[in-house]
Amino acid sequence: MRKFIFTLSLALLATLIPRVSQADDNVPKADILDVVFNEDGSAYDASPMDNPIQVFGKDLIETYYSESYKRIIPKLFNPWGGTGQTYYKVDYENNQTFKDALANGHTLETLVMADYTLGSLPDSECKPFTSHQSGGTGLMVSTKANGANGSNEFAFLPCTGGSYHWVKSGVRPEPGIFYHLVGVWNKEEGKAYVYVNGELKATVDAPGDFTFPTAGSNWFGIGADPSGETGNTAWNGEVALARIYDAPLTAEQIAALYKQVETGPNYGQILKNSLDSINNLNETFPEGTNPGYYTTEVLAQYKAPYDDIAKRALDAIENGTSDDEYISLRTELLNAYAAIHEHANPMSDGYYYFINAYGEFKKLQDVEMAMCINADKELSWGPFDGNPLQLFKVTKLEDGNYSIQNVASGEFIGTKDGVSALVPMTATQTVPQTFTLLHSGQWNIANTENSRSYHTQSHNSGAGTGGRIVAWQAGVGTCSAWILNPVTDQEVIDRANELGPKEIAAAKLKALIVDAKAARDLANEYTPLITNANDADESCQISSNAKEPNEGTFANLIDKKFDTYFHSTYSMSEPVDYHNLQVDMLTPQSGIFFKMQPRNSSYMDFPNDVDIYATNDETLGKDANSSNESWTKVAHFDSGFPTDINSIYTSPSITFEEPYRYFRMVVLNTVSKRTNSNTGLPYYTLSEFQLYNSTPTANSQYNTLAGMKEACDA
Incomplete structure (x- = not known):
């Protein structure tokens, strides 16, 4: 077993910690961005540009005042290299002055402290101060493959001439220690430099014009990297400062910057x-x-x-x-x-149930979830009940890794590269599987070709009841961590071998019943009630108290294109009430239902808890800001919502006690539970939304095909 022995000499420690000195009056001033953090977790830009700074997960961020650095420092809590939960966003998509400054040569400066389990730095990229996405620039931690010494190291990564240029520092971040990082791109020289604690660590060629990130990702993340609206490759730890200079600073200027943050070895x-x-x-x-x-x-x-x-x-x-x-x-x-x-118990050959370690399953549903195979012999997960489909055989291979075979199907866990990639099963053993102990008895399970741990897709923050297994990366207590329960009872093992094929057949029959119900639903055609969603038309049937002004339209909701979307507001302080979507159905309806689909790039902000209201009052029906209390509440839905981008949610039918003309859906929560940083209210996105009269049309197969009505109503 690998040993993690920590020895730290005075000389080594001194190289890791900045030393005492006085500030330099000639230190350069950040003229593009100079982030100052506030005690409440918010931040502002002290540079002349005065860029707006948006904060995500504000309530989760902890701050403290550092006597050493004479500033407030936020602690960001994110899965290392995973999806951002706490981070800051500086948008420059429409700021040409900002873009010109980057394009003409620039300098990035940050002061960061990493937080991770001692002795087990995850082998994944992690980005405290970047603006990447098929272009851009930033200061980050690399994977081992991109480290100068084959380790996870600080790096500066600008993209010029259409190519990324790795400037590798050779410095591995140790937890609990602040590092002063500076990245310089000099366009005139065609060079890029990286400095750590005032010392030049590497220089590489970086010729050509600056390559900006893809549209929608032209923003700097402090604590995460842009991925459209979402922050990914997130940083776990502290960020004391984040600055951008409209110039490639010299070694002397960077030394002056470093003097400002030197604090001495406070042992x-x-x-x-x-x-x-x-x-x-x-x-x-x-x-x-x-x-x-x-x-x-x-x-x-x-x-x-x-x-x-x-x-x-x-x-x-x-x-x-x-x-x-x-x-x-x-x-x-x-x-x-x-x-x-x-001296933890090592992994060994044997039979196991793999129990997911995400505590929200037990908290919300009072049930544990286990890895299994589904009716199609796909690697999946569902409620743990000791079913034969949940039993796996683990065998150690010659290379020290393992094979994992499902006992019921006889097939082996394989691999597929990429984040969120569905993990396949194969008829024979093909790819060695890996077990990495985190702590508290929890493991990441992955393989030698994709180091991302197996993860419960569609977990719905603990409300999910089953789904596929995908490759993801997260730590203890998440949907990517597993507890290994050994099975030594030979009767249980024999039962899995004997009943496995029968269980697969039973699961297949259950799936066919679901498919049959879906086919029955297709036999029914219904009248769509939204026909005009033109945002510029006064007769537009859709309105909202929370339409995001910067992206998304009502028209996108009925265009039958899943790459367009509507977005409720995330950038403004209004509204002060839960975000809604309101529809004028034009004529009173006695019964309705609705369908909606997640945005194609992410289901994270898809509604999963909604109140439904109705009214015949024209004044209320034309005012999306009217209070919910003035309407009649007719339904509440908080289950059955999909948690993947390919699913369409169909609501239960809503039968009104009297016909109503105006419809309102109020979103109380979403899959990700992300909120508007200004109001604390959840925002949502939809690619499609349509209301239907709940009575099948006259030309529906329900009414025209002999025997269909009887079959559907049986």
Whole structure:
């Protein structure tokens, strides 16, 4: 088993921590962007450009005032390299001055501290200050494959002449330590430079004109990288500053910048950062025989000494001690912590149930979810009940990795490259599978050709009941973490071998019944009630109290194109009530239902909790800002919503006690639960939306095909 032993000499520590000096009066000023963070988690731009700064996940961001740096610093909590939950956005899509500044040569500066489990830095890109997407520029952490020393390292990555240019620092981020990073692109020289703590680490050729990111991603993320509206490849840790200069700064100017942030080796603070990093994991040390668990003997031999060292470290932090003692305690602390992990129960051959570690499943549904195969023998997940389809056989291979075979089907887990790629099953063993212990008895399961862990697609934040397994990347307590439950009862194993084919056939029959119901629904044709969604037409049937002014239209909702969309507001302080979508049905209806589809690039902001209202009052029906209390509430839906981009949601039929002309849908929540940073209200996106009269049309097969009405109503 790999050992993580941490030894830190005074000389090495001094190279990792900035040293004391005075500020330089001749330090350059950031003229394009100079982010200043506020105590409440918001931020503003102190540069002459005064760029608006939008914050995502504001309520989740923690801040503190740093005496060392004389500024407020935010702590961002994101899955390392995953989808952003807490980050800042500086949009320059329509700011030509900003774009010209980048295009003529520029300098990026940031001061960051990484936060990750000691000894297990994930091998994925992670971006604290970038604007990438098929172009752009930024300061980031690379994968091992792109590191100068074959490790995850800080890098500057500008795109010029249509190509990315990796400027590799060779410096691996250690948790709990601040690093001052500067990236310079000099257009005139055709060169790019990266500096760490004031020292030039690398220079590469970067000729040609600056290549901007794709449309929709022309924004800088502080704590995440642009991916359209979403922040991805997110940073987990702290960001003390983020600045952009309209010039390629010189080595002397960068040295002056570094002097401004030099704080000296505060060894007590370094020890505290390490202790906090461990404590913030909220790690448990489960006792038992499962892989990743700990025997009673191991806990007695290694956990107790660690607890003693942690207590001595805390006493030293609170009461003070010498620098040598701080350094010695930190080394003892990290080595003792690593020793516990080194003696966790290893992975071994055998039969297993793979139980998903995402706690929201148990919290919301009081049930655990397990990996399995579905009726089509696809790798899937669903409620754990010990079904034979959920049993897997793990066998160690000669290369030290494993094969994973589903006992019921006899097929093996394979691979497919890419984020969110559906993980296939294969008739024979083809690709070695990997098990990586995180902590608290939880594992990432992946393979040698795609390091992203297997993940429960359509989890719906814990409300999902089943779906496919995809490749994703996230840590402890997420849908990408698994608990390995060994199965040693031979009767259970024999039952899986015997009943597996029957269970597959039963699941297939169940799927056919669902398909038959869908076919029956297709036999019914219904009259669409929205025919005019022209935003510029006064007779447009659709309105909303929260139409985003910068993107999306009502017309997109009925154009039958899934690459267009409507977006409720995320950039303004209004409205002050939940976002709605309102329809004038033109004539009173006795019964209706509606269909809607997620935006094709993301289902994350698809509604999954809505109230439905109706009225005949024309004044209310023409005013999307009228209060919900003035309308009649006719329905509430909070289940059955899809969580993938290819699904269409069809609501249950709504039968009115009296005919109504005006319809209103109020969105109470979405799949991602993302909110407008100014109001705290959830915003939503839809690619398609249509209302229908719930009575089949006269020329529907329901009414015209002999026997269809009887079959559908049976």
